[in-house]
Structure formats: structure tokens, C-alpha cells
Amino acid sequence: MTTIAAPLELLRSTLAGRPALPALSAPAYARAHRTYEAHSDQRGLLATWLADAVTGALPGPGARTVLSVGPGDGSVDAPLAQTRVPGRGPLRWVVAEPDAVVGERCRARLAEVVAPGGSVVLHAGPFATVADAVGPELVDVVLAVHSLYYVPDLAAAVAAAADRLAPGGSLVVLLAPLEALCLLTEAVDPGSHRWWSDDLPAALAAAGLHGTTVRLAGRLDTTACFDPASSTGREVLDFLVGADCGDLDDAARGVLLDAVAAIGTRDGDRWTVPHPVDAVVATRV
Numbered sequence: 001m002t003t004i005a006a007p008l009e010l011l012r013s014t015l016a017g018r019p020a021l022p023a024l025s026a027p028a029y030a031r032a033h034r035t036y037e038a039h040s041d042q043r044g045l046l047a048t049w050l051a052d053a054v055t056g057a058l059p060g061p062g063a064r065t066v067l068s069v070g071p072g073d074g075s076v077d078a079p080l081a082q083t084r085v086p087g088r089g090p091l092r093w094v095v096a097e098p099d100a101v102v103g104e105r106c107r108a109r110l111a112e113v114v115a116p117g118g119s120v121v122l123h124a125g126p127f128a129t130v131a132d133a134v135g136p137e138l139v140d141v142v143l144a145v146h147s148l149y150y151v152p153d154l155a156a157a158v159a160a161a162a163d164r165l166a167p168g169g170s171l172v173v174l175l176a177p178l179e180a181l182c183l184l185t186e187a188v189d190p191g192s193h194r195w196w197s198d199d200l201p202a203a204l205a206a207a208g209l210h211g212t213t214v215r216l217a218g219r220l221d222t223t224a225c226f227d228p229a230s231s232t233g234r235e236v237l238d239f240l241v242g243a244d245c246g247d248l249d250d251a252a253r254g255v256l257l258d259a260v261a262a263i264g265t266r267d268g269d270r271w272t273v274p275h276p277v278d279a280v281v282a283t284r285v
Contacts, residue, residue: 007259008187014255020189021243026099028244033072035232036239040275042218046145046174047076049216049279051083057141057170057281058088063117065092065139067164069127069157070147072097074106077143082113090117094134100124127157138166145174146277154195155203162207162284171209171282175200180263180274181220181240187259188241197278204282211282220275222260228253 024032037043058064071077074095081091091114097103107122114120123133128151142161151157161171176182178196186192197213204211220240224233237245241256248256264273 007255007262008183011184011187011255011259012190014252015188018252019247021241021245021247024238024242024244028238030102032235032239035235036220039221039224039232039236040218042216042220042275042277043076045216045218046277046279047079049214050076050080050145050172050174053170053172053279053281054080054141054143055083055085057172058084058091061087061089063089063092064141065094065137065166066141066143067094067096067130067134067139067161068106069096069142069144069161070098070150071095071106071143071145072099073102074109076145077106078109078113081110090114090119092119092121094121094123094130094137094139096123096125096127096130096133098124098126127151127160137164138169139164140166140169142169142171144172146176148173148175148200149194149196151195152193154199155206158200158203158209159207162209165284169283171204171211171280173197173200173211173280173282174277175280177215177276177278179276184259184263185241188256189243192242194242197280200278200280204280208285209282210285211280214279216277216279218275218277219272222264222271222273223269225260226257226271 068077081093084091093110093114095103095106097106103122103124107120110120121133123130142164148157175197178198182196224230225237227233264271
């Protein structure tokens, strides 16, 4: 692996002055996301960590409530709810998902695993308007798994999450650090709106919360990205940079792939790159 600074600078200069890459359509985004996740071991790592963290944040036999921010189709939330320790009280799971279609899928998945005695509420809208569905209800856990990149104001979102916490409640966040992969994303689209875990401590402190952070050191298989005929490789690359790379000419695509290779490790015919995530549990100071 070589330093990323020079390949990133070459990538920035190559793309400078060109039209921005087109955004992925909703179906293309969902498809690329599934492919990307399938080529990373991060999902398994965060699932294990979440099961321990959320179980610890929901002690005792009483009924408990989780508010999940942007959980998509429930592919993380439903297995997490299913890890509930036997003998614990019923779960109420509030889903704030802007995409109504995938939100309904999440609701249905959760409904199968929180019963008996549990319930699921879907707010088909952003976290900022979740009161439309649940009023001022307080919750035991606010859960945000790779979703805070998309809020317009991180400090405001964290403050709103803190205001939702019942006494003793926890905000559980998984957010990528501004490391090699995210630096590459920003090099392709420096104007893109994304928050990284490096921005989180100040927002937590302003909301009166203190976070404990663990870094989960995942790896992403980028082998298919180097095959120009691979649709899988294109989807991994599209999700990695957050845009449709189909409009890149061969030269620009080559520079992008050189930057991917610069952060990668080769083992035989396989390429992988670091795919870390910072896992944070925050409680009131």
C-alpha cells in the first residue's frame, strides 16, 4: 500500500472543471448499496457490536423503546431486535425512514420479531419530523446506523436525539471516520454533503452527551472494481464514491482506480481496502 496523498491530488486535478458525476437513482443506490455491503465484512462486525451495545442499553424486564434513524429496509434493525435477551420486556421500535417503500419493508420485518407484546411504528419521513408520528415520546435508545451522513445539521440532529432520551437512555451511532475511503469519496465530489465521525464529538458535547467510541476495522473487497466488464465492480465503485461512475472516460476511471489501489492490499488476485466504522454509545454527562 502506498500513500494516498499523491493519488488523491491527481484524482482531484483530473476531475477539476468537469461536470459533477450524476447522482444515483433510488433503485441504483439501493442496488449498489446491497452489492457494496456484500463485499464488506463490516456488516457482521457492527451486528455483533450492536447486539452487545443495545442489549446493554436496554436492561431489566420492563418495556423498552428504540427509535431508529434512517434504518432503510431493516436489514440491520430486524436481526438486532431478534437478539433481544429472553426474559426481557417487550420492545417498541419506532422507525424514522424518509423512503416510505423501504420503511414499510423495515416495519414488516421488525413486526415479525418484536412480537409478542411488542409494537412497531413507522414514520415515513425524516428524523426531524418524527414527532408527527410519536409526539414528544421519550425512548431508551436512539439508533443511527450509517444514517447521520444525510442530516442537514449534525449538531441539530444530535441535540434532537438527546432530547428524545428517557433518563438513563443512550444514543448509539455508527459513522465512518474520515479515513482513506472517505477521503476518496470527498476527492470525487468535494461539494457533497456528508458528516464523518470526526465531527461527532463536538455535536455530542454541545448536546450534553459523552460518547465512548470503538473502531471496527472492516475490510472491503474491491477486486471486481478493476474489471471493466464487471457490473458488480461498477456498483461497488458507484457506492464508494456516492455517484454514477458510468460517465467517467477511461483515463479518469484509471486515475480513480489508481487511488483505490493506493489504499488497498493485494493478496494473490484479491484486492481489499480498509472499511472502518466508529461505533459510539453516548449518554448524558
